[in-house]
Amino acid sequence: MLFGTGLAALAVTGDADADTAQAPQAMPPQAGDLLVQATGPQAGQPIGLPLFKTPNTLIQAWAKDPTSGVVRNGSRLNRVLLVKIDTAAMDDATRKRSAEGVVAYSDFCTHAGCWIETYHADNGVILCHCHGSAFDPTHGANVTGGPARAPLASLSLKIVDSHLVAAGPFDGRLGIPQT
């Protein structure tokens, strides 16, 4: 505020993002992208329903351009989380975005940018380990606890050849809301 408003605009920051913003690797998931595992021994492999082995399974994924083979892991914002939940518990918008009970959201916590690794099926929350933000996957990943102030962006899914594929881009704001 005051004089500082002008100064804030002058503040030098990491400008590297601008250079890579349009690179295919840095682009967020696109409609038709295949989702592949981001972590673990099967990293890079496509994701089918059998991978949801337990009610608590949360799979972290990157989007992969099926034509070029580019994996869109050039920005931490692009990582996707997948959980399989009861379709009957979903609101209409969530159900419309889901595929065979699997829902997809941004894996980038809207509180402080940690990647989310935990789903607790018994109380129905996606939980960020960093600071305890909790999100409801049945209702658009709305915040149900902790310091986050915004829901996770949603990603519509479809199944192609038994594998999960993005049906559109992220719906909702990616990243941490600016104060």
Place this chain on the structure above:
Amino acid sequence: MFRRSLFMTAAFAACVAHSARAELATTPAYSNVTQPRLDKPEPQNWLMPRGTYNGWGYSPLNQVTSDNVKRLVPVWSLSTGVVDAHQAPAIVNNGIMFVSTPQNHILAINAKTGDVIWKYERKLPADMQQLHPTNRGVALLGDKVYMATMDSCVVALSATTGKLAWNRCIADWHQGYYMTLAPMAVKDKIVVGVSGGELGIRGFIDALDAETGKEDWKFYTVAAPGETGGNTWKGDSWKTGGVPIWMQGNYDPASDMLYFGTGNGGPWMPDTRPGDNLFSTSAIALNASTGKLKGYHQYHWNDAWDWDEVSAPLLIDVKKNGRNVHELVHAGRDGYLWEMERTPAGKISFVSGQPFVHQDVFKSLDPSTGRPTYNADKVPGTNKKALFCPSLWGGKDWPMEAYNPQTKLLYVPANDNLCAEITGEPLGPREAGSLYVGVPIDDIFSSMRPRPGVDPTKPMKIGQLQAWNLATGKKVWTHDFIDSATWGPVLTTGGNLVFTGGTNDRMFRAFDATTGEMKWQTRLNSGVEGTPSSFMIDGVQYIAVQSGYGVDAERQNNGLKKMLKPRLDHDTVPNEGTVWVFALLDAKTANTAN
């Protein structure tokens, strides 16, 4: 004169931007911060996080006393516009206050009126992770203000305008490096260190030229093969050995020696990095001019409990058996109160160690070196469960102790009666910027246990403010906080007072420094993790502190809510940050009386 005109230019521009704020014209001229001023700050100023290089957190100001503190009232407050853990002190230089916040904002404020002079907002990378969204303060030197940023850079700003002078990035945040500490201004250098111990980094301390940002020296806190201590790591474990520097150090101008506390080794499980893991969980002495290691004392070896020894040891002279001992004193996260002796050459020798909270890991200390032996069943490992006390957050985490030369007491913000149980898991491959801990996340955040024998269904003593007589090695008084840990750094003053916040009831409190009697408390908008400071303007003593709750205080409190259920179910601690400044209701009268 030139500096004054610079400042007036800034003030004029501000008035143009917002002409109604005519009071800006009353903002005092800026006084450059010189090395002699840092070596011996004026009582009315607070030029560095702990007031003085020795780390005491002591203000000699005595207008506010244990007798009149009940008349302490807020004189102004300012919302920072930021949430999360506001841990930085108000740094004050002749009426100009500098406060940093999470997200690496800096506010320059007229310390008397609360008017904002300028504001700097770091534009952090949009896709960056902030494991600890906080900042622990700025440094002042010459005509500049310095801040270490979350994306591992140091910025130097004009103290009068907030305009960027230089920006120097010292590590790659994509690799897990970040900074939360307050930089240290020492002679012509700005000294910083990196965080990221949970992300597979190799910790270091950097000294940058204060005028240009160019690196002067670097000291790695994880010794490499061939270096002193390099044989305490096996294989390539040193490359991801952690040992972050979370906090600013302390400094002895007479010997030109810097003293830092170092973090734990990474990953967490000790079997993943067998050996002592120098210089983890240690106090280290570095020559400030060269960065050369001159001495160290490792509090505990091959850490298994996430017991970063975060805060730097305090430099205190203690009379022991008729001898004046130049001590380093540290209340450890490992739950022991450590006293060491320092020499001008930098050598650090063990003097004593004793538990200040319940600690069941150490079986004994070597009487000459202080090296502990461990109870094997209290050491977790990969696929090995262990229950141990104190908890992962330790007997005292990052909040700093304070020392009062009048009472000759050390004040420790401690947490007792909490333990933890964890089991390590086999490590997968390290992914840059991702957690590299080796303990399941769910285990970590459900790890807290009450001390065996303590009934959590009844009101539970957890947080404590303790006062210790270092000459006798005895605890003099304790104030217990019920059903709350404390995360409040401590300020002590010449008015026989101790100030601290840190509890989950949002209170900011003042205690009689001699007796421990609570003399004053007030409830603020949010939890108080800020480092309190004190300063004087126009004959009025002020006490400043930031509220704003988050990070580990909030994490631990979430665990307490489960453990103490349902007692804390309805207690919420908001996260919004605010700068608070207090003074006596009739300070001028009190001043006359004094």
